[in-house]
Amino acid sequence: MTARPSAMLSARPSAMLSVSGLESGYGPGAVLHGVDFELRAGRVTALMGRNGMGKTTFLKTVMGLLPARAGAIVFDGHDIAGLPPHRIARAGLGYVPQGREVFDDFTVAENLRLSLLGHLGKAKSVPERVLAWFPILAERAQQRAGTLSGGQQQMLAIGRALAADPKMLLLDEPTEGIQPSIVHEIGETLARIARETGLTVLVVEQNVDLVLTVADEVAFMDNGAIVETTSAAALARDDTILARHLSL
């Protein structure tokens, strides 16, 4: 468990992302039925829940990949509902999609460069600290991303999002299809990044070990709504919480 010093406890917590009454879905069907969710600045929150409950849909709607049919999405004080994805990204929201989605035919360096191109006016080169968190990205800079292992591709996807120096990071199942030893390494690195930078993080994850490694808070989604929010510490103490939300 990572105990993080937090200034948020003293003052009134400020929300980095505040979602209310959010409805969204594919085609005629609704997947999200009024999501109310507030994420405080500088905190790492894990979003858990059974498959098909709307976790990925929620992230895609926040990023503007799916239109919000109702509700508000306020990020860092700005209403981002209805903006196209590139504007949301430029507002400071980094996104690591499910399945990593690295550009297989591009080199590692080109994958990272794309993130800088999307944020003109920001850093001209990949920040040193990103390469310090993921040294493999410097070592394999000229290698095609498609030749990396799954875990390395995940590090590239995370590094790519961080290269643009976002205010908040959204991760969709970063451990899916990755071997257990690397899962732990990615978890440790994410916890370190959050600790060192105070980055606000929302991670959709099924892997309880990873959640307990990185998260301060855990929210559960069921049938397109947030049904319970608890601290990671409480989750570690009480098995019944997980059983209640994740067992079939």
Added chain:
Amino acid sequence: MAELAAIALNATSYVLILILVALGLVVVFGMMGVINMAHGELFMLGAYVVVAAQGAGAPFWLAVLAAPLVVGALGAIIEGLLVRHVYRRPLDTILATWGLSIALKQMVVLSFGPASYSVVAPVEATIAFGTFAYPVYRLILMAIAVVVIAAVFWVFLRTDFGLAARAVIARPDTAACLGIDTRRLYRASFVIGTAVAGFAGALVSPLISVDPQMGLGYLIPAFLSILVGGAGPLAGVLAGGAVVGGTDSLLTVWLSPVVAQIAVFGLAILVIRLRPQGLLGARDGA
């Protein structure tokens, strides 16, 4: 021997023009899923820019430089009014741009009449290959075409713009989530494609008869070049253009235009049967 050299040179100039036309098509298709049936008419309009300039007494080379600007500007208008509404819907794009091609042809008929024009080459000199006199203008055309093709490749393979464009081709949503404005890239790529087509039309105008129907004669082999070469990597257009254009122009000389057409279509069918992704095609873009 000299005659053979002339035939080879003619085939080469045809292949290069075909590649110029096909490049614009393949970029627009790969990136936006738009099958642009009006691409041949944009090529035709490039030639008419030269016709209009010649009528006004303007120098040929000025007209050749103006053609990509005029046609590119028209491309920007077409993108804004028509094409952006049908992105990623290939069947709809065929209908919409087919309608556009008819409208553009009629526009030219109304402005210039249905008859054909001939453009005077700016360089009348010929160069002697033994007993054979070869027009210098064709050699200049080939040199310019090579430079423009290389420039298009450089833009898409070596610049940041090209990196972002290829990213949008491969994974549009992911590129957008990295902050890349896909709309702006679509528009810029469409304009580049149309401008290159207009430039090709202007360049080739002294060699052919300029008439409202000339676009189709280049559009079909350009499409075949893409099918044969593969729509994935840009280099597929080079291979496809060489195979389609080379076969067509060589067999036209040695046998007959009809045999050449049949051979080209037969070849295209064969390639599509054996290698559906094209000669150089891969499953993923870039």
